[in-house]
Amino acid sequence: MSTPVSASDPGSGALPDSVPADVLGVSLVERLFGRAGDQRPAYTHQDHLAGVEDTVTWAELVTRAGVVAAHLRRAAEPGDRIAIVAAQEIAYPVAFFGVLAAGMTAVPLMDPASRGLGRRLAGILEDCSASLVLTSRRVADRVREFVPAERLVVADELSGPPAEPVLPAPEAPAYLQYTSGSTRDPAGVVIPHRAVAAACWQASVAYAVGPDTTCAGWIPFFHDMGLVQLLCLPAFAGCRSVFMAPLEFVHRPQRWLRQLADYPDVFTAAPNFAFDLAAVEPPPDGLDLSRVRVALNGSEPVRPETVARFQEVFGPLGFRREAHRPSYGLAEATVYVTSAGEEGPVSAVFDRAKLAAGEAVETEGGQELVSVGRPVGQQVRTVADGRVVPDGTVGEVWVHGPHLGTGYWAREDDTFDAHLEGHGGWLRTGDLGVWHRGELYLTGRLKDVIVVDGRNYHPHDLEVTAEQAHPAVRRGRVAAFGVTGEAGEGAAVAAEWTGEANPTEVRRAVLRAVSGEYGLTLRDVRLVDPGALPRTSSGKVARAAARARYGDARG
Numbered sequence: 001m002s003t004p005v006s007a008s009d010p011g012s013g014a015l016p017d018s019v020p021a022d023v024l025g026v027s028l029v030e031r032l033f034g035r036a037g038d039q040r041p042a043y044t045h046q047d048h049l050a051g052v053e054d055t056v057t058w059a060e061l062v063t064r065a066g067v068v069a070a071h072l073r074r075a076a077e078p079g080d081r082i083a084i085v086a087a088q089e090i091a092y093p094v095a096f097f098g099v100l101a102a103g104m105t106a107v108p109l110m111d112p113a114s115r116g117l118g119r120r121l122a123g124i125l126e127d128c129s130a131s132l133v134l135t136s137r138r139v140a141d142r143v144r145e146f147v148p149a150e151r152l153v154v155a156d157e158l159s160g161p162p163a164e165p166v167l168p169a170p171e172a173p174a175y176l177q178y179t180s181g182s183t184r185d186p187a188g189v190v191i192p193h194r195a196v197a198a199a200c201w202q203a204s205v206a207y208a209v210g211p212d213t214t215c216a217g218w219i220p221f222f223h224d225m226g227l228v229q230l231l232c233l234p235a236f237a238g239c240r241s242v243f244m245a246p247l248e249f250v251h252r253p254q255r256w257l258r259q260l261a262d263y264p265d266v267f268t269a270a271p272n273f274a275f276d277l278a279a280v281e282p283p284p285d286g287l288d289l290s291r292v293r294v295a296l297n298g299s300e301p302v303r304p305e306t307v308a309r310f311q312e313v314f315g316p317l318g319f320r321r322e323a324h325r326p327s328y329g330l331a332e333a334t335v336y337v338t339s340a341g342e343e344g345p346v347s348a349v350f351d352r353a354k355l356a357a358g359e360a361v362e363t364e365g366g367q368e369l370v371s372v373g374r375p376v377g378q379q380v381r382t383v384a385d386g387r388v389v390p391d392g393t394v395g396e397v398w399v400h401g402p403h404l405g406t407g408y409w410a411r412e413d414d415t416f417d418a419h420l421e422g423h424g425g426w427l428r429t430g431d432l433g434v435w436h437r438g439e440l441y442l443t444g445r446l447k448d449v450i451v452v453d454g455r456n457y458h459p460h461d462l463e464v465t466a467e468q469a470h471p472a473v474r475r476g477r478v479a480a481f482g483v484t485g486e487a488g489e490g491a492a493v494a495a496e497w498t499g500e501a502n503p504t505e506v507r508r509a510v511l512r513a514v515s516g517e518y519g520l521t522l523r524d525v526r527l528v529d530p531g532a533l534p535r536t537s538s539g540k541v542a543r544a545a546a547r548a549r550y551g552d553a554r555g
Helices: 028-033 058-075 091-103 116-130 191-208 224-237 244-251 253-261 272-278 305-317 352-356 461-469 501-520 543-548
Strands: 041-047 051-056 082-085 107-108 132-135 152-154 172-177 188-192 214-217 240-243 266-270 292-297 324-328 347-350 367-370 379-384 397-400 419-420 423-436 439-445 450-452 456-457 473-485 490-497 524-528
Touching: 028 058, 028 091, 028 191, 028 224, 051 058, 058 091, 058 132, 058 152, 082 091, 082 116, 091 107, 091 172, 091 224, 091 397, 107 116, 107 253, 107 379, 172 224, 172 244, 188 191, 188 244, 188 490, 191 224, 214 224, 214 253, 214 473, 224 266, 240 266, 240 543, 253 272, 253 292, 266 272, 272 305, 292 397, 305 324, 305 367, 347 439, 379 423, 397 419, 397 543, 419 490, 439 461, 450 490, 456 461, 461 473, 461 490, 461 501, 473 543, 490 501, 490 543, 501 524
Parallel strands: 041 240, 082 107, 082 132, 107 172, 132 152, 214 240, 214 266, 266 292, 292 324, 490 524
Antiparallel strands: 041 051, 172 188, 347 367, 379 397, 397 423, 419 423, 423 439, 450 456, 473 490
């Protein structure tokens, strides 16, 4: 299959910058129902608490999704939003593909296992005006607490003859992907069927995913990365998906490692913190990770120390450094934007002061950043003041391609229709980045940038320095943000800590570390109890919410 290549796209090399037209014309529904006679395993749920595995074949999945579609077509109208509030089990893909087959718009959401998630879920259900809520037997009682009985459907209790699928138009909405809310209130990105097809093709090319691949992992299905990597991409490529619930990984990270070792030609994906967590405890006896072909590291900043530590621990057990693929994506782009290639992680050390001023200059002893690679099937630019900036200059990352969503549900927003290089349809990501030696490096968030005395500081940099300042500060549990007080603009840090040290000593250590590294005197260092920092549904620290909770400036 030949595709045009743009030599003008920074960092594209020999990679295609457009998606073949024939890919965009075939929906995920058509691909799935084309396997009605396929008896190969499709999705496997590993339930470690019960000690069992549940597997559905492609043929069984088609039938069960058709049963859900038949019910929905009797109970709702074409185009209606149908929320999915189920546990991470086989019932979830059955419900999701059933909604798509019914010609309706899926809204993949989380199991309301906690009060905080329940409040967030209720807000999203109101925002999207879901006609019905599909759930699973396992969590139905929890969902009944806030969903009226007449709107609730238990997907794995339905029966009857399956319906033939409704073949959607490419621009028809397939699902609403609600953002995690790390920098704003959750908003539903409208993802059309052509964007799903495009994103799956991009990922299949970037990570060489084919029928023999095993897509393995634990990322929640309501998260864009989990939805595409564990649900949509397997249906696109016809490969097997093996998954577990996120909490099963969090409670015992070794389960993920064992999963990766037990299956062939593995493609897995996880945020940076998961690679850190997996390397803390001694690996299981006899672990062999030589069959892990790609381990995508994304969804949050990729740290060079994490890449090095993971390789140190698991390299001797067969994990190839080239398999570690730092990547970049976001819900507004369905998921995929850039990724490292077959060479694996690439990093560079930049002058901190110049980087803060918007210029990427390599130096010794500066700030090491890990590249997020190059794009496939799209155009990616760095932009300032409405113009593309040259290599080495920091700008906002803009993206153009058929994988983009069409906007936020029921909201007026120009994020998806910026104009550049003579045409519209560019997505303004809000992320800051720089092209350097053909690689894209992310440097921060446009809205998160802290400005003090005319200098820019990126919260992630301050957070990493703060968490390394004292052993009592919990790793990955720090939020840095700007504050305003009588002394003007400043910066503050809120950090979860273990309580196993003198708090004054911990605060001083953080203040000294940030001052020594950046010449910045923090306005405040708040030490909070474990779990007190607000987090998004995908587990990231929610800076905006942390600022609202702890950002009253002192001094």
